[in-house]
Amino acid sequence: MSGTPEPADTERGDVREEPMPRRQRSVLPSFLFISFVLFMITNNGGEEVSQRTHLLDLLDGIDHQIANYSAWLNGTAPENFTLPVQDAAVMPLVDSLMTFGSQVDPQSAAYYTNLTGFWRGDVRFHNLTNLQSNESSPLPPWHTFSDDLVSRANLTNATEFASRVGSWNWTRSDKVQISIGDKFMWDEGEHRNLSKDIAMIHGKIDFSDPEGSEELRLEIGGVHFVSNGTIYAFAEPLRRGVDIRNLPMLVPPAFMNETAHIVEAELIARTESMKARVEAGTIGDPSEDDGPKVGCSFQFLGQILRSDVPLALLKEVEDEIQEPTGISTIHAPDMKLQGVLVSQNCGILYELPDISGMKSQTLFRKITSYAGIATLMNLLLLALHARQVTRSRSAAGLSRVSRYPFIIQTLIDAVSFVGHVTLAILAEGRTSIAVLAPAGLACILFVQEAQFAIIIGQIQAPEDVRPATRPPAQPAPAPAPEPTAPNTQPESAPATGENNAPAPNAQPPVPTITTTPPRPSLLRYLYDHIRSDPSARMWFIISFFLLVVFRLVIALSVPLLFIGALYGSMWLVQIYRTIRRGRASGLAAEYLIGVTVCRLYYLLYFLGCPKNVLDIETRPWVYGIALFMVAQVCLILMQAHFGPTFFLPRGVVSIETYDYHPPMPLPDPEAPEQSLGDCAICMDAIVVDPVLRQHLDEKSEGHSLSRRTGSLLAQGARKSYSLAPCHHLFHTACLERWLAIKNICPQCRRPLPPL
Incomplete structure (x- = not known):
């Protein structure tokens, strides 16, 4: 019969013919295949080359934009770049919501000069397109400015407006987190002609949805006026990028020229840094999650609250935070910020009334x-x-x-x-x-x-295993005598054979059917x-x-x-x-x-x-x-x-504890061995205390014993032995040592309750 031969069983003495030794395969093809797979997994040279070429093309375009910006700044080719004009309704609206700071006496107050750190606080949302629809609250005093701002924006096209707003629920966000990097541009070398009062800032603004896990992140870029703590910045969704060339339109007219030169220096520095990374091969991973798709462009205008600390002391605190030297300084005053985020093309405004900050070094x-x-x-x-x-x-x-x-x-x-x-x-x-x-x-x-x-x-x-209760054994009925048929054949003759017919009363053999239980599912x-x-x-x-x-x-x-x-x-x-x-x-x-x-x-x-x-x-x-x-x-x-139940009323909890020392009948006084039996652990006899036997004999002869003495004697006798629920008898000391190792009976392996 063809089929797969069964394996030989050496325990039954089966002999299996040894197969022919197989020729080992060469490891060279496997090695080459694994090397090829690892090379394909780890090699991204083609992707890096393509990405590097793309970035170099972008850098060429940025260089061209910087050249146009510099030409506009110098007045040689103003037609190659045009600075947008700030809407006249933005600043009156912002001025009605916050107060911009002014220069203070450095002997009595000062502003933080470096804003690098993490800021967080509450925000208030305002939908500028339907302020009048909210009848439950009166119109804010600045609603005329917001109406003027919305009327100047092109919000009539509902399709374009919906695509800009996107799927993000702007009303849910009541918390904001801002990370800011503050970069002072002036130095004594190449940038000694730049303003000492203006610093570039960049960072991110994160809005979270308290009812979900999605977050909206905006990228910010702007300038920070150190002397009065004012911030002017743009905020754009990720991947859109902030065009910092337009920053001069946000600042007051008196500072437009200084801001433009700061922006030019920043653009050149960013381009050189990007070129160095591209040449070094550290391009970075551009696969950052964009988050919700929105198209709202924001203007971020903020004001650092002043600290009633002289400028020299505040500068000392900032230097110590930046590079600790161990000197004793005053307690660092709180960093506070208030601001406004306004989007004209989406009709959205966020108030930032109280934002607290912490410097990066302090947080770390x-x-x-x-x-x-x-x-x-x-x-x-x-x-x-x-x-x-x-x-x-x-x-x-x-x-x-x-x-x-x-x-x-x-x-x-x-x-x-x-x-x-x-x-x-x-x-x-x-x-x-x-x-x-x-x-x-x-x-x-x-x-x-x-x-x-x-x-x-x-x-x-x-502990929770319950031994299966067996029904009481019933006496087996006596077997009925089988009727014997007259033996017509000699004793030596077989019952069946080739030449002999089967016996008339013989039962046909019942075939044995073996069924294999079905294999359970996984x-x-x-x-x-x-x-x-x-x-x-x-x-x-x-x-x-x-x-x-x-x-x-x-x-x-x-x-x-x-x-x-x-x-x-x-x-x-x-x-x-x-x-x-x-x-x-x-x-x-x-x-x-x-x-x-x-x-x-x-x-x-x-x-x-x-x-x-x-x-x-x-x-x-x-x-x-x-x-x-x-x-x-x-x-x-x-x-x-x-006690375990001291705080519970009596009768509420009944603890069932097993008694290992039940009363047991003492052996016959005339027996040669006064023992209760052999211990199932040490196999020695459990001998009855002779003093106890003497007192019990005196009691049997009519001598009176006090109730307390009798109780103590009985307890002492019981403590010397322990009877398990499975009716195996032990010395108490032997059982205690055994239960310290295992909680099962050493004789029958059944679980034992605590002793």
Whole structure:
């Protein structure tokens, strides 16, 4: 019969013919193929060459534009560049919403000279196209200026207007984040003829949607007047670019010429820098996400609020922040900004009434300080976890500890790892390296806590196993005598054969049919494996919650509530297990207090501190969760001193504990061995105490014993032996040593309750 031959079974003695040795294939083709694949994956020379050629063409066009701009500035070829004219309705509208600053006495007040940093605050949205449609509030006093501005714009074409506005919901944004880079152009060399009062700024403005994960990013470019703290800038969506050649139209007429020369120097510097990157091959990745497609062009006009600090002292503070030397300075005053974002072609206006700023160096040092404290906290958590694992490494210790507090901590550490890695990616330079330290420790904590939770689950798995109850054995009925047929054949003759017919009463042989059970599906196999294997079930639970956590991190407010729920339920399951088992918690006081303090540091810092490194808004409910966690720890500690159910009314909870020392009949006094039986562990006899036998003999002879003496004698006799639920008898000391290793019976391997 043709088919695939079955493999030989050496245990049955089958002999299999050795196949002919196969000729080994040469590794050269495989090596060449792998090399080709790696070359195709890693080689992007063609793409880089194409991109480099495209950038060189763009640079040639920029050089041509700079030449035209310089010619216009010098008055030699004014027709090659035309400066747009500022709409006459813009500045009256802006002046009605904010006040531009003026030069102050440097002996009494000053403005920050370097605005490089991160700014954030609230914004107020105004739709200039339908101010009069809002009947619930009166018209603002500046509505005449806004109406004039909208009337001058070409907003009659609904299709073009809708394409410019795009799909972004402008009304939802109530927060704004601004990153600004401030560059002072004047120097003593090539740019000594430039104005000392004007600096170039560039950066990004980010609007977030509180009901979604989408963000709108605008690129800004403008000038900053150092003496009076005024900002004039354009803001455009990404990929459109800001044409800084038009900046002179924004500034007051008296400063147009100085601004134009500053812009020219900036254009030349940017072009040279881009050429150097192209020649060096560090072109960069242009695949940045553009975000929502909008076409609104904004003008950003802002004013830095003055500080009531002399200019010399404020300059000293800024220099110390930029390059620390360790000198003592005054406390750095707050950086405040107010401004207006107005888009004429979309009829949109944003008020920025109170924007707070923080210098980049200050933020980076703040992140480094936080990373150091977070590293210490995670190291303390690792030390506390190691001490607790050492303390609870026996089976008796593991039976008292609940696995769920450790599972909850694994989820918290997973969130901590993801958050710190994200912060390290966002931060640049040495700051990112500092943040990686707590991230790595959080990963180690996650692994160790997950392993410990799995070990606890394996030890406690037999607790809920209920032995199958067998029905009482019924006596087997006596077999009925089989009728014997007269034997017509001799005893030596076979019943059947070639020449003999079968016996008349012989039953035909029943063929044996072997059926192979159907192979379960993959999902069924996984389900059965997870249900039967405690380790697989624990990993499945952890993996499932990790997927949920990583999915929730994408949202904005949901992870905070989820983390708050994790913190609030961290010790609840341990309290329940202590009540259910009727035994004190196996968690040490130092572990409970230390872990709670370390965990609450992260919770209170990010949800209670208004100036945390992630700019997360404070949540009032975080203090309630902190008090709830402290109350749980106090309750667990009191359970160890006053009993597991001291705080519950009597009769509410009934703890079923097994009595290992039930009364047992003593052996016959005349028996040669006064023992209750042999211990199933040490195999020695469990001998009855002779003093107890003497007192019991005296009592049997009529001597009276006090009730207390009799009770103590009975308890002493019972403490010497332990009878398991499976009716195996042990010395109490032997069983205690055994249960410190395993919580199953050494004789029948059935699970044993705590002793």
